Amino acid sequence: MPEQIISIAIVQNEHKKLLISRRQKDQHLAGKWEFPGGKVEQGEALEVAMLRELKEEVGLTATKYSLFDSLSFQYDELHLHLNFYLVTAYQGEATSLEGQQIKWVSAAELSQYDFPKANLTVINKLL
């Protein structure tokens, strides 16, 4: 069973809106909404991976952040270890750098979007 370590950024702007992004056709869980993030590389620190993915996917540089939640989740074909960081200050403008849809939404609006199952406990903690 493949296992992956993932680092994820939950970015909150000055209006308390959160940045979400839509997974593309060729990706695992295609079409689901997510928070920007991705696989931790060999030897990479968890927060360094979060910073790198946030920059690569939406062009933001996080300047203030803390670990919000860590959990393991078993999908049929994949075992994931997910590390969610809450980013409360950053530099740059959110931009779709990989052709994905991106949106700023309130925590209350998150339930209107189809997220991966692994995100449900985290979304509840954000409310």
Ligand SMILES: Nc1nc2c([nH]c(=O)n2[C@@H]2O[C@H](COP(=O)(O)OP(=O)(O)OP(=O)(O)O)[C@@H](O)[C@H]2O)c(=O)[nH]1
């Ligand atoms: N980024 C992100 N991934 C999530 C979330 N929830 C969740 O279950 N995942 C899963 O965690 C894994 C993240 O890997 P990813 O596909 O984003 O990895 P990556 O950015 O390195 O992509 P790449 O392999 O296309 O370069 C996927 O299997 C994805 O389905 C989430 O909120 N954000």
Ligand SMILES: [Mg+2]
């Ligand atoms: Mg990704």
